[in-house]
Amino acid sequence: MRFTLIVATFGRSEELIRLFDSLVLQRYPDLEVVVVDQNCDDRVLRVVAEFSGRLNLIHRVSKPGASRARNVGLALATSDIIGFPDDDCWYPPGVLERVAQFLDAGQEWDGIIGHTIDAEGKATLPWSDRAGPLSPAMSWRRAVTYVYFLRRDVALGVGGFDTTLGPGAGSPWGAGDDNDFMLRALKTGAKVYFDPALTVHHPPLFPSFDGVALEKRERYARADGRVLRKHPMPLWWKLAFFGMPLARWMVSLASLKRNELRFHWVTFVGRVRGYRDRLPE
Numbered sequence: 683m684r685f686t687l688i689v690a691t692f693g694r695s696e697e698l699i700r701l702f703d704s705l706v707l708q709r710y711p712d713l714e715v716v717v718v719d720q721n722c723d724d725r726v727l728r729v730v731a732e733f734s735g736r737l738n739l740i741h742r743v744s745k746p747g748a749s750r751a752r753n754v755g756l757a758l759a760t761s762d763i764i765g766f767p768d769d770d771c772w773y774p775p776g777v778l779e780r781v782a783q784f785l786d787a788g789q790e791w792d793g794i795i796g797h798t799i800d801a802e803g804k805a806t807l808p809w810s811d812r813a814g815p816l817s818p819a820m821s822w823r824r825a826v827t828y829v830y831f832l833r834r835d836v837a838l839g840v841g842g843f844d845t846t847l848g849p850g851a852g853s854p855w856g857a858g859d860d861n862d863f864m865l866r867a868l869k870t871g872a873k874v875y876f877d878p879a880l881t882v883h884h885p886p887l888f889p890s891f892d893g894v895a896l897e898k899r900e901r902y903a904r905a906d907g908r909v910l911r912k913h914p915m916p917l918w919w920k921l922a923f924f925g926m927p928l929a930r931w932m933v934s935l936a937s938l939k940r941n942e943l944r945f946h947w948v949t950f951v952g953r954v955r956g957y958r959d960r961l962p963e
Contacts (some may be wrong), residue, residue, distance in 0.1 A: 698769050715740070747849070
């Protein structure tokens, strides 16, 4: 089975080299990597030149925005399976072989989604789910682009990433593009399997509660609220969605951890704002 991996990249070089090194170590013969460059300089071209001959690389440019860049890549994808590694993630050996074996043996599955871990092997998402079919509720916990792989007809059938969502979109919604894409895939009837043993490395999203994390958390939370308005969930789920950051805020209040208090409050307020944001006509 042939893979197309679409890498939307902006502002990174060393991380991109780490990703490409991990792809070389996959030793997978039928692999093309579409690198969609959103930079104004030649940093990505230098990395592409470094790996010329070791990887089948296709370099394209895009206007800013991870979703726009991935859509550029989707228009070029011709392989059986499409993946969307972040430019700061990296694959353990054997990931592509494992995905190919699963989808080749399980023709009833349209895709597979894995688990995200840091460099030390610790989970970077705070949930524990059993292996099995991906549900919409689980998608909210699991659907980050760099850990899912979809058959080409399913990926193209979604209709592209929502360019108002995600990093660099130029909107208040600085995330949610990955979950929105997967939720739309599930709505088309796609059957996606979650395998916690299929792992991809990625740095922690929020390693601290400093000012940078607060700004990022607000963008992510507002995007989550916007995606919830776009993809309604049951009442019990909404209560948990809005109630969880409040519960965490109350726990932090008892211990007087100011930075954590601000982080969880920003999460709550951001989700409310995003849910109330008017959607484009």
